[in-house]
């Protein structure tokens with residue numbers, strides 16, 4: 001039996017399966033999806049079995065056996081192997097990278113060298129105590145551990161390694177192992193308690209008690225718990241185990257991060273009319289099981305979550321499993337509570353604020369079929385379920401669904417693909433759908449492939465959308481108000497304080513500067529290794545580079561002109577907090593931004609405090625805009641709506657509209673009515689006027705016009721290839737050759753044509769030009785952008801164009817990075 005193995009080497013030349021022999025003792029265990037350790041270039045590396053064959057494709061005599069099988073249950077399923085193949089092609093990444101993205105970090109094994117006796121019966125000249133110790137450690141020990149324990153035997157060890165008595169072996173060690181707990185069981189074929197007691201002498205009262213306790217408390221219990229609860233001694237339990245009246249075994253323990261929390265169970269709510277209509281269509285799709293994608297466009301507060309919950313219920317009743325993706329940031333306790341409250345233990349939660357051990361345990365709950373619903377951020381799309389019926393992507397417009405490092409996948413596209421494999425239904429939900437999803441949903445269905453549009457235009461219970469006022473900050477300035485609060489926002493905040501209601505204040509941080517500038521000469525502090533300004537961290541008074549981590553003390557005088565008029569622009573939220581304290585003495589503010597949410601669970605704690613009304617104002621960045629549902633919030637204020645409008649990003653207007661709509665949606669979700677104040681310097685911009693009117697359709701119409709004029713998605717698709725190298729001349733020549741190669745290939749296939757040419761298929765190659773961030777970590781950066789329309793496999797084209805640069809003689813280490821459907825082209 002031969003296994004085809006993708007070995008964990010990140011180089012393009014080795015990105016193909018290699019054949020290995022499967023030793024007979026592994027044959028009944030090894031499956032497609034198994035993780036193995038294999039000899040490769042003199043080392044043992046981790047690999048994944050992607051296929052099994054009867055015979056090899058190369059000369060049998062050159063084939064080596066698999067060194068070890070790393071898990072009893074394969075971490076991946078065959079459909080995921082296929083999915084990883086698709087990912088590597090679509091996103092132009094290596095197959096290994098795609099596979100690695102699918103398993104929890106805890107399973108990313110590292111090579112570990114150990115030594116042991118070549119022949120256990122021959123200890124050669126080794127001192128006995130040393131040989132004994134090796135024997136006790138399962139025959140294999142780490143060299144440094146051995147030397148630490150027997151420093152006096154260094155020479156003997158060296159000699160034994162030299163004459164072959166001791167040999168070195170490699171194996172793969174997981175970053176983290178399963179936690180094992182000694183557990184007491186009742187034996188499988190068991191006597192009745194009376195019969196069992198007959199085997200215990202009357203004077204052994206402790207043993208009798210312990211046994212009776214176990215019979216009373218069921219099948220099994222961790223040893224430690226049992227000792228504590230029954231008062232039995234370890235000795236009496238041991239005696240019972242020796243009599244085979246009890247069994248002691250190590251079992252995996254789950255570190256349930258939610259173990260100490262009680263979730264109140266909830267029942268399905270009576271659906272509102274709008275919810276019911278949408279739910280029926282989802283149920284229909286679930287019945288069909290044809291892998292359809294649907295776009296649920298429901299305004300903020302329309303009750304999307306309840307529709308998700310009941311759809312999941314329906315899916316579980318069909319005997320299938322469900323995956324729910326939410327943006328990391330909105331994976332709050334509130335959100336988790338809603339799912340745990342409905343489905344209890346069947347829910348596994350995967351997010352990055354869990355320790356990697358906790359994540360691993362949640363993942364194993366899924367793999368071992370103890371969980372049927374997985375809720376998590378982006379990577380939860382790889383939850384190892386066998387029969388997926390439903391995939392829900394909440395806030396589908398969020399850019400965090402795109403992974404920014406390789407593999408640069410978009411969870412939405414992976415979801416659609418995975419759903420096809422399983423015949424599962426995909427629901428994309430949002431109050432502000434992305435342009436891509438909306439355009440796709442409106443397109444006439446082609447073979448059922450395009451998503452259907454499910455609208456929920458009204459709030460639950462017919463509650464009104466909050467009234468939105470736009471304040472022109474230029475007018476404020478003209479009126480002599482230099483504060484960052486307009487008179488209107490000031491007055492409304494005051495009102496809330498008097499009435500004991502709560503407010504949410506958003507500072508749009510995108511485009512908000514945290515840098516250092518000299519007011520005399522205009523010098524700004526920038527990174528010596530990257531073409532980018534350094535960011536100022538007020539707490540530590542340090543200037544730091546986001547890209548390479550370079551850090552320096554903030555200067556007291558200008559390094560360029562020695563002036564002392566240096567100005568620090570701290571994080572915007574700190575300044576707003578200070579101003580609030582000045583304007584409203586005694587105001588209780590909770591600030592939520594990158595600085596206050598670094599610690600584990602800090603995000604949740606802050607929200608909990610706000611929910612308990614321990615503060616008047618929740619002030620923060622993007623983090624406060626999403627998913628929150630607090631009944632006493634009656635005012636939402638946006639400090640400066642347009643900081644994000646003028647970024648060199650073709651999605652700037654879309655992102656601004658989404659943010660304003662989302663944050664406005666936090667107000668007046670319950671009995672109390674809500675109001676919103678948006679402060680801006682460009683009140684006439686359509687992203688702001690349409691957000692004010694809660695008019696998604698109007699925004700989309702205007703934005704689509706702009707995109708079509710400028711030739712941006714959804715009118716075309718993009719691939720961004722960034723190249724980098726220390727030497728500029730070399731980079732210029734390699735990037736030009738790459739662009740030429742691309743054009744030639746496209747020309748050859750008759751695809752090269754201007755997008756505006758009206759042809760059904762057209763592709764343009766733009767560049768090479770210097771990237772907007774022209775240097776990073778001392779490497780120059782150039783980019784090529786491919787724009788195309790129509791059914792073109794642009795990824796395949798890029799892969800082919802890359803070949804001469806990655807397979808021939810190495811191009812002096814020019815690094816290529818491919819981003820398919822990039823979120824930004826910076």
Ligand SMILES: Nc1ncnc2c1ncn2[C@@H]1O[C@H](COP(=O)(O)OP(=O)(O)OP(=O)(O)O)[C@@H](O)[C@H]1O
Pocket residue numbers: 269270271272275298299300301302303304305306430431460626627628629665669
């Ligand atoms: N059928 C129903 N009957 C009564 N209350 C409901 C019903 N459906 C939802 N709700 C309540 O309405 C409120 C808003 O619902 P939900 O949070 O699901 O909205 P949403 O569409 O997800 O909004 P957002 O996009 O702003 O997060 C919640 O407090 C929820 O409990």
Ligand SMILES: [Zn+2]
Pocket residue numbers: 518519520521522523558559560561562563
């Ligand atoms: Zn200066």
Ligand SMILES: [Zn+2]
Pocket residue numbers: 527528529530545546547548549550777
């Ligand atoms: Zn830098």
